[in-house]
Amino acid sequence: MTAPATTPTHALLDTHAGVLDEIRQALTTRSWYSRYPESPSPRVYGESAATEGLNAYEAHLQQPYAALSSQPTDGAFVGSEVSPYGPALGATYPALDVDAAFEAAKAAIPAWRDAGPQVRAAVCVEIVDRINKRSFEIANAVMHTSGQPFVMSFQAGGPHAQDRAIEAVAAGLVEQERVPASVVSEKPGRDREGNPAPTRMQKDYRIVPRGIALVIGCNTFPTWNAYPGIFASLVTGNPVVVKPHPRAVLPLAISVEVAREVLSEAGFDAALVQLAPEGDGQGLARTLAERDDVAIIDYTGGPTFGAWLEQQAGARGALVYTEKAGINSIVIDSTDDLKGMLGNLAFSLTLYSGQMCTAPQNLYVPADGIDTDEGHLSFDDFGDRLAGAVGRLTGDDTKAVELLGATVNDQVRSNADSLGRLASDAGGRVVLDSRRVTHPTYADAVVRAPGLVALDVAREDVYTQECFGPVGFLIRTASTEQSLAQLADTVHEHGAMTAAVYSTSEDVLDAARDAAAAGGVALSENLTGQIFVNQTAAFSDLHGTGANPAANAAYTDAAFVANRFRVITSRRHV
């Protein structure tokens, strides 16, 4: 395990050297950059890609996932995925022999470590390129595990997730390259006769990984939320154990299969990426997270388990990057494009039935109403206009399901059913009930359009709870000033992934930026077109801030990668 005397080379580094240059640059400028086309159009991905992807997905159903049988396993197969659209997937996966898998992961470290950051980055790019080729297969898998509508499954589960993976690779690569491999340090000095006699030392800086990295996936965005942790740890030299949500295994099984395939072909140990699947209720995440040899944990999911992870792993010195839950908030002050604003808001509420960690929940509107290009709207008028916009967007079942997808679990369905109770408890009013939509293809899918409840700003007890799914609160405030103060306070206390403001006043926008900074949440201003508050772009938009309780990290800044490796100096006189 001797440190290489020369910079390591590799065929994949030759192949992808140009890509590495591109992504280093993209990370620095943080302007728009995407490696993978987001359109599922046959003109982009090929005429047969969609069909082949569907066929490949269907080939996994009712089958053991044989391509992962090279992992250490006790021979059992696990899996209990049921599509939110109805059918049970019937796919099963070889249960991981955790002790053997961890030994294999450790044994894989030295060669991967000594390959150096550039070779690792090139291998990672190749993995993601190859994942990209399976985007349609993965899109179907994401759709039938998360309940996302198909186009979203393709985009968010495919190219957008892949771009986030590449972003993590870039961030990890650049971070490691900031450490020189070797320097000669020359300290001025004089000998006893007073002649210059500098002390010259060579110092070699060797990058070493932390150890085994555990990535715990979520149900709603199995790839998008797992790739950043997977690739940030992998590019910095750590072997990764991927523990998917028991209801969303397949998208990550395919991803891990590709990673292992590329690693093996590139001459590295496939044990650098391993899948730890489980059936519902097995509690494998806890078992894995408690192991002393897990040095890094990336987690997306519920706040209770997230807080437990932060405590127990934090206490033993493991790094923990969490994305939990929050109360995403929008302040409505005024607009010069009412239709654009309503359309944009309706879409943000509707997309995937609000089952995004970035979907808005709390809309603060002054009791006096708002000024618009169509005249003044009262608080109630605004609510009715927004309800109308949602209604128009989701009124036709066949079109609606292409935006709404299906509800992912009983909690979401229960939340969708709770609007009347919430309104009555809170002394508010149901502005729009959550409509039951019939899926034209999947009769068993439970599809719900967004509902809206109006209530008073005093009812923090109601609206500072996360009500995940198709539920929005219209919160009546005394003024925009109060709206902004509430946004800052509730985000600071309860967390948020996103915030937005609509105003024609520069003073209000300035105040909103301050409120967002005080709350510690990213702000979108006056979105009226095809950019939505729920969406962030790799390389340009940080996802999360790490500055409020919703997430302790952001995709992808230096803090997300800088501690995933350490630097060991050796020095000697020369």
Add this chain to the structure above:
Amino acid sequence: MTAPATTPTHALLDTHAGVLDEIRQALTTRSWYSRYPESPSPRVYGESAATEGLNAYEAHLQQPYAALSSQPTDGAFVGSEVSPYGPALGATYPALDVDAAFEAAKAAIPAWRDAGPQVRAAVCVEIVDRINKRSFEIANAVMHTSGQPFVMSFQAGGPHAQDRAIEAVAAGLVEQERVPASVVSEKPGRDREGNPAPTRMQKDYRIVPRGIALVIGCNTFPTWNAYPGIFASLVTGNPVVVKPHPRAVLPLAISVEVAREVLSEAGFDAALVQLAPEGDGQGLARTLAERDDVAIIDYTGGPTFGAWLEQQAGARGALVYTEKAGINSIVIDSTDDLKGMLGNLAFSLTLYSGQMCTAPQNLYVPADGIDTDEGHLSFDDFGDRLAGAVGRLTGDDTKAVELLGATVNDQVRSNADSLGRLASDAGGRVVLDSRRVTHPTYADAVVRAPGLVALDVAREDVYTQECFGPVGFLIRTASTEQSLAQLADTVHEHGAMTAAVYSTSEDVLDAARDAAAAGGVALSENLTGQIFVNQTAAFSDLHGTGANPAANAAYTDAAFVANRFRVITSRRHV
């Protein structure tokens, strides 16, 4: 608190712009860089500097520290410092009214935050420059709180600590500057007619601090170990509360006084840096660390309290950077410069009576002995030769105290008295007892020269305990291979700040680099001159690795600074 539309300017930024360029460059190259001359020579610091510094120090004795009376206080004065050289200092400090101080710190944030990284860095450089002018005063304060000998107090407590401060400023500055202030992102697209219609968005990235930073100082290196945390937090926008060790308040009181003076003069709130002094046994560190509004903790000190900090603060999401304790280790295999090696080792063992977190404790030597330029030495011969070298270095009391300083506390004295018991318990031999040295000036000082105990490698129960102070273990191993394996294993398990190897074999040196990488500790190779394993240079040598239990961070890498601030994006169409 509006984000500034233009880059903030400041007179101190004009003054120090060139320095900022220099230190950015120095951090990138990691070659030798120092801003402050390490020689206490009158030719460098001025003919009267030493006398004035001593006078300034003495003016603090038996006095309340009035210059800090502008801090929020309940009117009480605290302080119980006693010089390890004998005299009680009699200095007292205004007790901090913690609630009021925290409110003041928070109120100070907005203007400091909005000043931007460059202005903050320039103000920090000015603070350190002004601290440098008080180096002799601080040197006396460090000497009479830590027990360091004077020249070391000057160097390590003065210019070397100041260089570490500047390094932290550079690291924090560069890290913030990696985030662009604003970009225009242009996503390609087409309108319905198929004409190019890119989506253009302006994205502003605003750097916000985490909150109140707590720095908990130590007894032995009150300034050197506190400055990195203080300046890393301050330059990234966080107000800092400095809690010195109750026995080493004065050096940090002077430093805080200077910081507050410069901040005020520069138009910022002095509450950005506050001193939280306490007398012995008050337990103020715990009280402060438990506050929810402490977002960052930097700690140097004992492992028990350090582990408690990591657990409780980690569990509530505060960042914790700790340096605790370790078992610094040296592998002796062979040398072509026996005298150089023995002299270097003797000095490392002797300096400040081994009371450095970087001082060697465990020396692994093969039972067969070692090859040298003076022929083969048996294990026992090597021990005797090393004992002789220590004896020559410390044989003359008057000269010895200039290297040894004074023992800092009863635990160190007890360790120095324990060699016979240790040897007898471990079935080993006292190769050199810890000699009692009489200080020619300070009769009450307890001064101890290093002692050496030889024992077998099997007695891990003895040598894997930290035996802080003038105690070295000569550990008899079966071979250098075993020595290296022990080094890796014990460091991995118990931690270490430093490691070294002596060998004429390139293969052994290579293996030592691997062992150091496996253990996660920096390695010095074949030091025979005026560079010692206990010493690291700012900007070039990382202090600690964060890769073993001795410390979870390193001075100063990106991981030490990247998470001390967060980035809040606001985006809008343009």
